[in-house]
Amino acid sequence: xxxxxxxxxxxxxxxxxxxxxxxxxxxxxxxxxxxxxxxxxxxxxxxxxxxxxxxxxxxxxxxxxxxxxxxxxxxxxxxxxxxxxxxxxxxxxxxxxxxxxxxxxxxxxxxxxxxxxxxxxxxxxxxxxxxxxxxxxxxxxxxxxxxxxxxxxxxxxxxxxxxxxxxxxxxxxxxxxxxxxxxxxxxxxxxxxxxxxxxxxxxxxxxxxxxxxxxxxxxxxxxxxxxxxxxxxxxxxxxxxxxxxxxxxxxxxxxxxxxxxxxxxxxxxxxxxxxxxxxxxxxxxxxxxxxxxxxxxxxxxxxxxxxxxxxxxxxxxxxxxxxxxxxxxxxxxxxxxxxxxxxxxxxxxxxxxxxxxxxxxxxxxxxxxxxxxxxxxxxxxxxxxxxxxxxxxxxxxxxxxxxxxxxxxxxxxxxxxxxxxxxxxxxxxxxxxxxxxxxxxxxxxxxxxxxxxxxxxxxxxxxxxxxxxxxxxxxxxxxxxxxxxxxxxxxxxxxxxxxxxxxxxxxxxxxxxxxxxxxxxxxxxxxxxxxxxxxxxxxxxxxxxxxxxxxxxxxxxxxxxxxxxxxxxxxxxxxxxxxxxxxxxxxxxxxxxxxxxxxxxxxxxxxxxxxxxxxxxxxxxxxxxxxxxxxxxxxxxxxxxxxxxxxxxxxxxxxxxxxxxxxxxxxxxxxxxxxxxxxxxxxxxxxxxxxxxxxxxxxxxxxxxxxxxxxxxxxxxxxxxxxxxxxxxxxxxxxxxxxxxxxxxxxxxxxxxxxxxxxxxxxxxxxxxxxxxxxxxxxxxxxxxxxxxxxxxxxxxxxxxxxxxxxxxxxxxxxxxxxxxxxxxxxxxxxxxxxxxxxxxxxxxxxxxxxxxxxxxxxxxxxxxxxxxxxxxxxxxxxxxxxxxxxxxxxxxxxxxxxxxxxxxxxxxxxxxxxxxxxxxxxxxxxxxxxxxxxxxxxxxxxxxxxxxxxxxxxxxxxxxxxxxxxxxxx
Numbered sequence: 015x016x017x018x019x020x021x022x023x024x025x026x027x028x029x030x031x032x033x034x035x036x037x038x039x040x041x042x043x044x045x046x047x048x049x050x051x052x053x054x055x056x057x058x059x060x061x062x063x064x065x066x067x068x069x070x071x072x073x074x075x076x077x078x079x080x081x082x083x084x085x086x087x088x089x090x091x092x093x094x095x096x097x098x099x100x101x102x103x104x105x106x107x108x109x110x111x112x113x114x115x116x117x118x119x120x121x122x123x124x125x126x127x128x129x130x131x132x133x134x135x136x137x138x139x140x141x142x143x144x145x146x147x148x149x150x151x152x153x154x155x156x157x158x159x160x161x162x163x164x165x166x167x168x169x170x171x172x173x174x175x176x177x178x179x180x181x182x183x184x185x186x187x188x189x190x191x192x193x194x195x196x197x198x199x200x201x202x203x204x205x206x207x208x209x210x211x212x213x214x215x216x217x218x219x220x221x222x223x224x225x226x227x228x229x230x231x232x233x234x235x236x237x238x239x240x241x242x243x244x245x246x247x248x249x250x251x252x253x254x255x256x257x258x259x260x261x262x263x264x265x266x267x268x269x270x271x272x273x274x275x276x277x278x279x280x281x282x283x284x285x286x287x288x289x290x291x292x293x294x295x296x297x298x299x300x301x302x303x304x305x306x307x308x309x310x311x312x313x314x315x316x317x318x319x320x321x322x323x324x325x326x327x328x329x330x331x332x333x334x335x336x337x338x339x340x341x342x343x344x345x346x347x348x349x350x351x352x353x354x355x356x357x358x359x360x361x362x363x364x365x366x367x368x369x370x371x372x373x374x375x376x377x378x379x380x381x382x383x384x385x386x387x388x389x390x391x392x393x394x395x396x397x398x399x400x401x402x403x404x405x406x407x408x409x410x411x412x413x414x415x416x417x418x419x420x421x422x423x424x425x426x427x428x429x430x431x432x433x434x435x436x437x438x439x440x441x442x443x444x445x446x447x448x449x450x451x452x453x454x455x456x457x458x459x460x461x462x463x464x465x466x467x468x469x470x471x472x473x474x475x476x477x478x479x480x481x482x483x484x485x486x487x488x489x490x491x492x493x494x495x496x497x498x499x500x501x502x503x504x505x506x507x508x509x510x511x512x513x514x515x516x517x518x519x520x521x522x523x524x525x526x527x528x529x530x531x532x533x534x535x536x537x538x539x540x541x542x543x544x545x546x547x548x549x550x551x552x553x554x555x556x557x558x559x560x561x562x563x564x565x566x567x568x569x570x571x572x573x574x575x576x577x578x579x580x581x582x583x584x585x586x587x588x589x590x591x592x593x594x595x596x597x598x599x600x601x602x603x604x605x606x607x608x609x610x611x612x613x614x615x616x617x618x619x620x621x622x623x624x625x626x627x628x629x630x631x632x633x634x635x636x637x638x639x640x641x642x643x644x645x646x647x648x649x650x651x652x653x654x655x656x657x658x659x660x661x662x663x664x665x666x667x668x669x670x671x672x673x674x675x676x677x678x679x680x681x682x683x684x685x686x687x688x689x690x691x692x693x694x695x696x697x698x699x700x701x702x703x704x705x706x707x708x709x710x711x712x713x714x715x716x717x718x719x720x721x722x723x724x725x726x727x728x729x730x731x732x733x734x735x736x737x738x739x740x741x742x743x744x745x746x747x748x749x750x751x752x753x754x755x756x757x758x759x760x761x762x763x764x765x766x767x768x769x770x771x772x773x774x775x776x777x778x779x780x781x782x783x784x785x786x787x788x789x790x791x792x793x794x795x796x797x798x799x800x801x802x803x804x805x806x807x808x809x810x811x812x813x814x815x816x817x818x819x820x821x822x823x824x825x826x827x828x829x830x831x832x833x834x835x836x837x838x839x840x841x842x843x844x845x846x847x848x849x850x851x852x853x854x855x856x857x858x859x860x861x862x863x864x865x866x867x868x869x870x871x872x873x874x875x876x877x878x879x880x881x882x883x884x885x886x887x888x889x890x891x892x893x894x895x896x897x898x899x900x901x902x903x904x905x906x907x908x909x910x911x912x913x914x915x916x917x918x919x920x921x922x923x924x925x926x927x928x929x930x931x932x933x934x935x936x937x938x939x940x941x942x943x944x945x946x947x948x949x950x951x952x953x954x955x956x957x958x959x960x961x962x963x964x965x966x967x968x969x970x971x972x973x974x975x976x977x978x979x980x981x982x983x984x985x
Contacts, residue, residue, distance in 0.1 A: 033070060034070065036070070037068055037069070037070025037071075038068065038069070038070065041068060041070075042065075042066040042067060042068045043066075045066050045068075046063060046065065046066045049063050049066070050062055050063055053082075056137045056138050056139065056140075057082060057136060057137055057138075058135060058136055058137065058138060059082060059083050059084060059089065059136060060081075060082075060083065060084060060085070061080075061081065061082040061083075061136075062080075062081055063077060063078070063079070063080045064078050064079035064080075064081075065077075065078035065079065066078070072098065073098065073099040073100070073101070074096070074097070074098045074099075075095075075096070075097045075098075075099075076094060076095070076096050077092075077094065077095040077096075078093070078094055079091075079092075079093060079094075080092050080095070082136055083122070083136075088120055088122070089121075089122040089124070089132055089133070089136060090120065090121055090122065090133065090136065091119070091120050092116055092117065092118060092119040092120070092166075093117045093118035093119075094115070094116075094117040094118070095114075095115070095116050095117075096113065096114065096115040096116075096117075097111055097113070097114050097115075098111060098112040098113045098114075099111055099112070100112050107155060108155035108156060108157050108194075108195075108196065109154070109155065109156050109157070110157045110158075110159075111156075111157070111158045111159065112159045112160070113159065113160050113161075113162070114158055114160070114161045114162070115161075115162045115164060116162070116163050116164065116166065117164045117165065118164065118165050118166065118167070119163065119166040119167065119186075120166075120167045120169075121133075121166075121167070121168050121169070122169050122171075123168070123169070123170045123171070124169075124170075124171045124172075124173075125171070125172040125173060125174050126173055126174075127173045127174060129174055153195040153223070153224060154195060155195060155196060156193075156194065156195045157192075157193075157194045157195075157196065157199075158190070158192075158193045158194070159191065159192060160189070160190065160191050160192075161188070161189070161190040161191075161193055162187075162188065162189045162190075163186055163187060163188035163189075164187060165185055165186070165187065166185075166186035166187070166188070167182070167183065167184045167185075167186065168182070168183045168186060168207075169182050170182075172244075175244035175245060175247070175248050176244060176247065176248055177244040177247065178244070179241060179242060179244050179245070180241070181209065181213075181238075181241040181242075182209050183207045183208065183209045183215075184208070184209060185206075185207065185208045185209075186205075186206075186207045187204075187205070187206045187207070188203070188204070188205045188206075189202075189203070189204045189205075190202070190203050190204075190221070191203075193221070193223070194223065195223050195224055196224065197224045197225075198222070198224075199222060199223075199224075200220045200221065200222040200227070201220065201221045201222070202219075202220060203217065203218065203219055203220065203221050203228075203230065204217070204218050205217035205218075213234070213235070213236050213237045213238055213241075214233075214234070214235040214236065215232075215233070215234055215235075216231075216232070216233040216234075216235070217230065217231075217232050217233075218230050218231050219231060219232075219265070225268070225269060225270035226267075226268075226269040226270075227266075227267060227268040227269070227270060228265070228266075228267045228268075229264075229265060229266045229267070230264070230265065231262065231263070231264050231265075232261075232262065232263060232265060233261070233262035233263075234259070234260060234261050234262070235260050236258055236260055237258065237259045237260065237261075238257070238258060239254060239257030239258065239259055239287075240254055240257060243257070250344060250345055251291070251292050251344055252289045252290075252291070252297065252344065253289060253290045253291065253292060253294075254288070254289055255288035255289060255290055255299075256286050256287060256288040257284065257286070257287045257288070257289075258284070258285060258286065258287075259282065259283070259284050260282070260283045261280070261281060261282040261283070262279075262280075262281045263277050263278065263279055263280040263281060263308075264277070264278045264279045265277050265278075266278075272313075273312065273313075274312065274313050275310070275311075275312035275313075276309070276310070276311055276312070277308075277309060277310040278309045279307070279308075279309070280305065280306075280307075280308035280309065280310065281304075281305070281306045281307075281308070282303075282304070282305040282306075282308075283302070283303070283304045283305075284300065284302070284303040284304075285300075285301060285302035285303065285304075286299075286300060286301055286302070287299070287300040287303070288300065291340075291344065295330065296328075296330055297329065297330060297341075298327065298328070298329045298330075299327070299328045299329075300324070300326070300327045300328075301325045301326035301327070301389075302323075302324065302325040302326070303322075303323075303324045303325075303327075304321075304322070304323045304324070305319060305321070305322050305323075306320060306321045306323075307319075307320025307321050307383070308320055308321075314379070315376055315377070315378045315379060316378070316379040316380075316381070317378065317379070317380050317381070318381045318383070319380070319381065319382050319383060319385070320383045320384065321383065321384050321385075321386075322382065322384070322385040322386065322387075323386050323388075324386070324387045324388065324390075325388050325389055326388070326389040326390070326391075327387070327389075327390045327391070328390070328391040328392075328393070328408075329390075329391070329392055329393070330392075330393045330395075331392065331393070331394055331395070332394070332395035332396070332397060333395070333396045333397060333398055334397055334398075335397045335398060337398055377419075378419070379418070379419055379420055380417075380418075380419040381416075381417065381418050381419070382414055382415075382416075382417040382418075382425075383415065383416065384413075384415055385412070385413065385414040385415070385417070386411075386412070386413050387410065387411065387412040387413075388409075388411050389408070389409045389410075389411070390408055390409065390410035390411070390412070390431075391406065391407070391408030391409060391410065392406070392407040392408055392410065393405075393406055393407075394406075394407060396468070399468035399469060399471070399472075400468065400471060400472075401467075401468045401471070402468070403465060403468045403469075405433065405434060405465060406432075406433075406434060406435075407431055407432070407433060408431060408432055409431065409432055410429070410430075410431035410432070411428075411429070411430045411431065412427075412428070412429050412430075412431075413426070413427070413428040413429075414426070414427055414428075419447075420447075420448070421446060421447025421448035422446075422447075422448055423446065424444040424445065424446040424451075425444065425445060425446070426443075426444055427441065427442070427443060427444065427445055427454070428441070428442045429441040429442075433458075433461055433462075434461070434462045434465070435462070436460045436462070437458070437459065437460050437461040437462055438457075438458065438459040438460060438461075439456075439457070439458050439459075439461070440455075440456070440457040440458075441454050441455070441456045441457075442454065442455045443455055443489075445491075449493060450491065450493065450494045451491055451492055451493070452489065452490070452491040453488075453489070453490050453491075454488070454489045455487075455488055455489075456485065456486075456487045456488070456489050456503075457485065457486050457487070458483055458484060458485045459484050460482045460483075460484065461482065461483040461484075462481070462482065463478060463480075463481030463482065463483055463507070463510070464478050464479075464480065464481065466478060472569065473568070473569055473571070474567050474568060474569060475514065475515045475516050475566070475567045475568075475569060476512050476513065476514065476515065476521060476567060477512065477513040477515050478510075478511075478512055479511040479512065479513050480509050480510065480511045481507060481508075481509060481510040481511065482507070482508040482509055483505070483506070483507055483508075484505070484506040484507075484508065485503065485504065485505040485506065486503045486504050487501055487502065487503035487504075487505070487532070488501070488502045488503050489501050490502075496537070497536050497537070498536065499534075499535075499536040500533075500534065500535050500536070501532065501533075501534040502532060502533045502534075503532055504528070504529060504530045504531070504532060505528075505529045505532060506526065506527065506528050506529070507524075507526070507527040508525065508526050508527075509525060509526075510522070510523055510524050510527065511523040514553070514563065514567060516566060516567065517563075519553065520551060520553055520602075521552070521553055521563075521567070522550075522551065522552050522553075523550070523551045524547055524548065524549055524550035524551065525548045525549035525550075525598075526546075526547070526548040526549070527545070527546070527547055527548075527550075528544075528545070528546040528547075528548070529542055529544075529545055530542075530543050530544050530545075530546070531543020531544060531592065537585070537587070538585070538587070538588065539587065539588040539589075539590065540587055540588070540589050540590070541588075541589075541590045541591075542590070542591045542592065543592045543593075544592055544593050544594075544595060545591060545593070545594045545595070546594075546595045546597070547594070547595065547596050547597065547599060548597045548598060549597070549598045549599065549600070550596060550599040550600070550619075551599065551600045551601060551602075552601045552602075553601065553602040553603075554601065554602070554603055554604075555603075555604045555606065556604070556606060557606055558606050586628070587628075588627075588628055588629045589626070589627070589628040590625075590626070590627045590628070590629075591625065591626040591627075592625055593622055593623065593624060593625065594622065594623040594626075595621075595622050596619055596620060596621050596622070596623075596638060597620055598618060598619070598620065599616075599617075599618075599619030599620070599638075599640065600615065600616055600617040600618070600619060600640075601615070601616045601619065602614075602615050602616075603615075603616065614642050614643070614669070614672060615642060615643050616640050616641070616642050616648055617640060617641050617642070617643070617644050618640045618641045618644070619638055619639070619640035619648075620638070620639055620640065621636070621637050621638030621639055621640075621650070622635075622637055622638075623635070623636050623637075623638075624636070624653075631655055631662075632655070633653035633654055633655045633662050633663075633664070634653060634654060634655070635652075635653055636650060636651065636652050636653060636654055636665065637650070637651050638650040638651075642669055642671075642672045642673075643672065643673055645671060645673075646669060646670055646671040646672040646673065646693070646694075647668075647669075647670045647671070648667065648668060648669045648670070649666075649667070649668045650665060650666070650667050651665070651666050651667075652664045652665035652666050653665075662702070662703060663700065663701065663702040663703075664700075664701050664702075665698075665699075665700050666697070666698070666699045666700075667696075667697070667698040667699075667700075668696070668697045668698075669694065669695065669696040669697075669698075670695050671693045671694075671695065671716070672693060672694040672695070672696065673692070673693060673694075674691070674692035674693060674694050674715065674718060691717055691718070692715055692716065692717055692718035693715070693716040693717060694713070694714070694715055694716075695712075695713070695714035695715075695716065696711070696712070696713055696714075697710075697711070697712040698710070698711055698712075699711075706755075706757060707755060707757070708755050709753065709755065710751075710753055711751070711753070712749075712750075712751055713748075713749075713750040713751075714748065714749050714750070715748035715750075716748075718748060800979060800980045800981075801977045801978065801979055801980065802815045802818065802819070802941075802945055802977065802978045802980065803815060803971070803975035803976070803977050803978075804941055804975065804976050804977075804978065805974075805975065805976075806841070806844040806845050806848055806970060806974055806975075806976060807844075807845050807847075807848025807849055807851075807852065807937070808848075809937060809940035809941045809943075809944050810944070811944055811945070811948055816948065816952075819945065819948050819949055819952075819953060820952070820953060822834070822949070822953070822980075823949050823952075823953025823954060823955055824953075827954070827955070833959045833960070833961060834949070834955075834959060834960050834961065834980060834981070835961045835962075835963050835980070835981035836942045836945050836946060836960065836961070836962055836963060836978065836980055836981075837942070837963040837964075837965065837966060837978065837979050837980070837981065838938035838939050838940075838941045838942030838943075838962070838963075838965035838966075838978055839938050839941070839965065839966055839967070839968050839976060839977065839978045839979065840934040840935070840937045840938040840941070840965070840967055840968075840976060841967070841968055841969050841970040841976045842928075842929070842934060842967060843969070843970065844969075844970035844974060844976055845934060845937055845970075845976060846927075846928035846929060846930075846933075846934065847924065847928050849927065849928065849930070849933045849934065849937060850923070850924040850925070850926075850927035850928040850930075850933075851924060853927045853930075853933060854894070854920070854923055854924060854927065855882075856877075856878065857890075857894050857898075858882045858886075858887050858890060859877045859878055859880050859882055860877045861890045861893065861894070862877075862880060862882045862886060862890070863877035863880050866880065887916075888913075888916040891916055891919040891920055891923070892919065894919075894923055895919045895922060895923055898923060898926065898927075899922065899923065899926055903915075903918075903919065903922075907919075931967070934967055935965055935967075938965035938966070938967070938978075939962075939965055941976075941978050942962050942963075942965065942978065943962070945978065945980075946960045946962060963981070
């Protein structure tokens with residue numbers, strides 16, 4: 015018994031030893047040899063497995079150091095592969111692995127330029143023998159308790175795009191628990207991947223292989239878009255400057271019944287992001303875009319975006335000279351290759367294609383709950399006009415809430431943006447896509463209208479120098495087919511200024527145009543309650559051929575080909591304006607059809623034009639009053655139909671006290687004399703009825719005086735001076751009646767011959783008479799009233815000068831048509847030294863005043879009231895010399911004693927100020943002002959009758975007095 019047991023134990027030990035020898039040494043050795051032989055036979059690159067370990071008792075297998083590829087350029091491999099097989103695999107019918115670990119694996123995924131994959135070229139696989147198709151079977155039964163990838167590495171490179179793509183993940187860690195191919199089993203998964211250049215992937219969830227389903231959370235942190243951008247660039251030519259994306263979300267994927275994918279809690283952040291065009295011009299720059307609280311349902315084809323927050327996007331767009339957008343050119347697709355005419359699709363294929371074309375795909379539904387864009391900037395350019403137009407839009411802030419791409423419900427819209435340098439635009443309200451409706455409150459401020467200049471140039475010769483638009487509008491859109499658009503509110507155009515580019519002069523301008531009670535209904539009516547014009551200006555010229563400057567400004571357009579059959583014209587737009595108010599208006603008017611020509615300026619126009627209605631052809635009342643050349647009153651009264659003025663017009667215009675000197679160029683040309691003085695009273699009454707003109711023109715000339723004779727080949731050879739003198743009545747007036755009548759539709763009709771014949775008859779009636787000027791303003795007396803003497807260095811009036819001015823004031827009161835002109839005068843030799851002494855004394859007072867203030871002394875209210883001690887003046891001279899002469903005292907003065915040095919300094923300062931043209935001019939102005947103040951305050955003259963001429967510098971008289979000359983003129 016003992017021997018049998020001993021033999022059994024020995025046999026068992028031998029079996030165990032053989033099993034151990036076989037499991038630990040022989041099988042791993044044979045397997046390693048066979049594995050390397052197979053690698054050598056089939057691998058196209060060097061490949062070797064270093065070591066195999068197998069524990070026959072625990073059924074643990076370790077493969078060590080697999081290297082596929084050249085040394086230092088391995089394309090695949092790992093440091094260790096570990097697997098642990100459970101014994102229950104023998105009776106459960108499924109291969110059961112407790113653990114699978116892969117340590118420090120390396121994988122090179124390389125796509126060559128021709129599209130070949132390096133991994134597909136690593137082995138030469140022999141062709142397999144064709145086998146009959148086997149019936150479908152389930153997947154191989156497999157259960158793995160845990161799979162772990164430890165510090166794996168992945169290098170991806172793709173040379174197929176125009177620019178190679180390459181990225182590396184040098185730390186891949188994956189863990190799977192309870193992976194199974196058995197039905198309804200699921201595995202827990204965790205993946206973490208990081209790269210040396212930033213970017214991290216975190217993936218956690220559950221995976222089921224039968225059926226294939228997965229759910230979990232995916233997170234990408236700081237992903238560099240530059241790594242995959244060449245794929246995008248080959249589709250659209252956009253160059254990525256910068257782009258970092260982070261995202262996270264929950265997902266549910268199931269392939270059990272079709273493809274079902276649900277994404278929830280999606281969060282995407284792109285910051286920063288910048289792209290440019292191939293020519294390096296910038297296209298888009300973005301500080302931050304964040305999308306959160308978002309979900310996607312692939313089966314329903316629905317995306318619900320909870321929040322969109324974006325900051326500081328800057329983009330550029332331009333319309334090129336050919337009318338296409340630069341972005342449109344970038345995204346324009348390549349033309350598709352034409353189909354080969356010899357290739358005909360099969361009948362079934364054609365039928366299927368027809369069915370697909372007839373059944374449009376279900377559109378995706380996109381819902382935006384809350385979108386906020388902040389600080390956007392858009393740089394727009396339009397290069398279609400001859401002169402390119404550029405507009406900066408921003409900073410733009412946009413809010414959109416409850417937007418649904420199905421368009422069946424309204425969404426809220428809020429826009430706040432800048433336009434140009436100082437313009438502002440705000441729009442708040444609701445809109446809907448189906449049907450297309452909108453109701454918006456629109457507000458604009460300081461919109462620069464000069465943007466329209468480039469679009470005006472092909473049609474009109476005008477330059478828009480300035481113009482700002484403000485508005486408060488309510489825009490209502492009720493449909494698009496037909497367009498049902500309504501606009502109500504108010505609009506304001508400030509500082510409009512247009513320039514006639516032919517003559518380089520103003521055409522139309524105003525300080526403010528206010529439109530209130532605006533109500534526009536597209537295609538039907540334009541109604542305005544009131545139009546208020548503040549300080550409007552217009553220039554209107556009638557040419558010799560009766561055309562106007564407005565006709566000259568219009569650029570003829572090429573005629574359009576007449577359509578074969580013109581469509582019937584629609585209903586004309588009804589225009590209704592309740593009233594037009596004019597405040598402080600002005601105009602320049604010239605009529606070159608008259609001989610001599612007439613031209614005048616009208617200011618201070620105030621008045622009102624009554625109701626205008628294009629559908630009710632009733633004349634509107636007109637009542638406007640103003641002044642010609644600031645002083646001559648003008649009134650315009652009557653009625654006019656602006657929509658057809660040749661049918662009905664009755665306007666009476668009155669000009670009073672118009673200065674005739676404005677006609678001097680024409681009087682010199684046609685009469686041979688300048689107009690030295692005179693006023694015009696003109697009463698015009700024009701009546702037009704069905705093209706027939708009846709006009710009464712009443713002309714009164716007051717105090718007409720001709721000036722010097724000028725040489726003119728067009729001047730009439732008649733005694734003009736004599737005629738003017740004789741035509742004056744006792745009050746110095748010339749009274750002329752000029753009736754005019756004719757048919758305005760007759761191109762031969764002209765008022766010029768009628769005017770000329772009347773003037774010629776008046777000149778022929780003239781007889782010889784002396785031309786009298788004003789001779790003497792006072793009765794008796796020999797005082798020289800045209801000169802006012804002043805003591806040197808003084809602007810104070812002496813008693814004799816005051817008496818003369820009293821006499822002059824009384825004379826001017828008796829001659830209200832006269833005006834006084836004062837020409838201030840100073841003399842350098844007489845006034846300069848005294849002015850210098852006064853200026854130095856003021857400098858002493860100013861400097862000493864500041865010193866006393868700093869010491870805290872009690873000082874008077876003004877520096878000129880302080881008295882400077884003599885012993886304080888010398889020390890101040892040093893600073894005065896340096897600050898006023900802008901130089902240092904000469905070095906030789908340093909050897910002088912204090913009194914001598916002070917004398918030298920004072921002498922230099924006084925000499926400098928004695929030559930000051932500024933001080934002399936100020937004294938001359940003060941003398942002229944003293945005279946005017948005395949005449950107005952003491953003499954009782956109206957200040958508008960006393961004019962100050964530009965001052966001059968002259969010489970004192972022998973007595974040392976400086977005489978200021980006076981001049982007499984007329985108003």
